Amino acid sequence: MVSFVLPEELQMLRDNLRRYVDNEMIPVEMESVDGDEFRPGFQTRFQDGMKKLGLWMMDVPEEFGGPGLGLLAKSVVWSELGRTIAIPAREDQITGPTVRSILYSLQGEMREKYLLPVLRGEKRACFAQTEPDAGSDPASMRTTAVRDGDHYVINGVKRYITGAGKSDFMQLMAATDRSLGSRGGISCFLVDMNTPGVKLGARYQTMMGDRPWEIVLEDVRVPASHLVGGEGKGFTLAQKWLGAGRVKHGARAIGVAERALEMATSYAKQRVTFGKPLSDRQGIQWKLADMYMELEVGRLLVWRAASLIDEGQEARVEAYHCKYYCDEMAFRAIDTCMQIHGGLGLMKDMPIERMWRQQRSYRITEGASEVMRTVIARHVLKAF
Numbered sequence: 389m390v391s392f393v394l395p396e397e398l399q400m401l402r403d404n405l406r407r408y409v410d411n412e413m414i415p416v417e418m419e420s421v422d423g424d425e426f427r428p429g430f431q432t433r434f435q436d437g438m439k440k441l442g443l444w445m446m447d448v449p450e451e452f453g454g455p456g457l458g459l460l461a462k463s464v465v466w467s468e469l470g471r472t473i474a475i476p477a478r479e480d481q482i483t484g485p486t487v488r489s490i491l492y493s494l495q496g497e498m499r500e501k502y503l504l505p506v507l508r509g510e511k512r513a514c515f516a517q518t519e520p521d522a523g524s525d526p527a528s529m530r531t532t533a534v535r536d537g538d539h540y541v542i543n544g545v546k547r548y549i550t551g552a553g554k555s556d557f558m559q560l561m562a563a564t565d566r567s568l569g570s571r572g573g574i575s576c577f578l579v580d581m582n583t584p585g586v587k588l589g590a591r592y593q594t595m596m597g598d599r600p601w602e603i604v605l606e607d608v609r610v611p612a613s614h615l616v617g618g619e620g621k622g623f624t625l626a627q628k629w630l631g632a633g634r635v636k637h638g639a640r641a642i643g644v645a646e647r648a649l650e651m652a653t654s655y656a657k658q659r660v661t662f663g664k665p666l667s668d669r670q671g672i673q674w675k676l677a678d679m680y681m682e683l684e685v686g687r688l689l690v691w692r693a694a695s696l697i698d699e700g701q702e703a704r705v706e707a708y709h710c711k712y713y714c715d716e717m718a719f720r721a722i723d724t725c726m727q728i729h730g731g732l733g734l735m736k737d738m739p740i741e742r743m744w745r746q747q748r749s750y751r752i753t754e755g756a757s758e759v760m761r762t763v764i765a766r767h768v769l770k771a772f
């Protein structure tokens with residue numbers, strides 16, 4: 389059942405991790421990252437910290453060597469790590485491999501070749517779905533996979549693919565029947581990046597520092613055994629992973645909003661204008677009150693969705709609430725924090741502007757806010 393208070397063991401986990409973030413990460417957060425990479429030494433240092441806290445491989449199921457954390461526990465971790473910008477956008481760089489659920493469905497030789505090396509840290513994978521003409525609406529993708537004997541021949545272009553340049557293989561979404569679209573027309577293939585016909589194209593520069601890639605596929609021959617989950621099942625497999633990712637977005641956003649509130653409150657108490665601290669002004673107090681209240685609402689949404697999923701209950705719409713509400717709420721929070729800091733909030737030697745840029749991007753990536761609202765609206769129109 390959903391609770392308004394965290395179980396005692398998760399409160400302890402949160403407190404221990406908060407101490408680590410406050411003492412070991414926040415003091416070095418302005419120097420630990422360069423673009424989308426760690427500066428030398430920091431990744432190992434933080435990984436060691438996570439190992440000591442029992443959080444190494446936290447996103448890996450127990451049967452594959454992970455600590456067996458549920459989604460509520462993981463949400464607590466993502467929220468705490470969300471309070472700092474000491475890590476480039478992906479927390480898995482310090483908490484061990486995050487494997488999309490697609491790979492856990494592999495069996496036999498495919499499991500040996502793809503899943504296990506990723507879990508051991510020997511191979512890296514990227515997820516290639518977005519295309520120039522298919523972002524929010526991936527079912528309209530133009531990349532095709534055509535069966536040819538015991539192979540598929542794949543042609544198309546993928547865009548904005550994170551980590552493609554360092555990946556050994558990609559989890560590629562391609563249309564096996566364009567007329568069916570999301571209803572059985574999209575399939576998932578595992579494609580080695582060194583397969584003839586796979587080329588890295590443009591590398592994009594983003595305002596957050598992430599540098600995703602374009603991937604061009606020209607007559608790429610992939611063995612039929614590299615089709616995952618059967619023809620036409622790709623979309624369902626991808627959506628399953630993206631569903632858990634929506635709760636993660638919400639959880640991380642809670643951390644961003646909490647840090648924004650901490651910084652905004654602390655500065656408002658110190659900064660004196662017209663003879664009084666900002667915190668004495670009702671205009672500023674109301675901003676802080678709204679930030680706090682919205683943060684608490686978001687936290688409950690995340691705990692509810694995570695608890696329902698941990699209990700094996702249906703929580704599709706609740707997961708959408710997390711991504712939409714919390715990513716928007718955290719952006720409002722960091723934006724208000726920036727406003728309260730005045731010119732100081734715009735300075736590059738403060739964490740605020742980087743948190744602002746990063747949080748702005750989450751309103752677009754992995755499901756833009758408008759798409760989240762569309763799904764929620766569909767639910768509302770049915771339910772009321």
Ligand SMILES: Cc1cc2nc3c(=O)[nH]c(=O)nc-3n(C[C@H](O)[C@H](O)[C@H](O)COP(=O)(O)OP(=O)(O)OC[C@H]3O[C@@H](n4cnc5c(N)ncnc54)[C@H](O)[C@@H]3O)c2cc1C
Binds near residue numbers: 517523752756
């Ligand atoms: C840094 C970065 C990393 C990424 N990494 C990956 C990756 O690893 N793998 C991958 O596959 N993709 C990746 N993406 C792609 C990302 O998921 C897409 O950019 C995102 O899904 C939005 O698609 P789009 O850019 O084509 O926007 P569009 O789909 O063109 O949407 C444009 C705008 O219109 C809105 N909109 C669209 N449809 C509607 C509608 N029906 N009603 C109202 N509004 C609508 C959208 O919400 C958005 O605001 C990445 C993107 C970035 C920027």
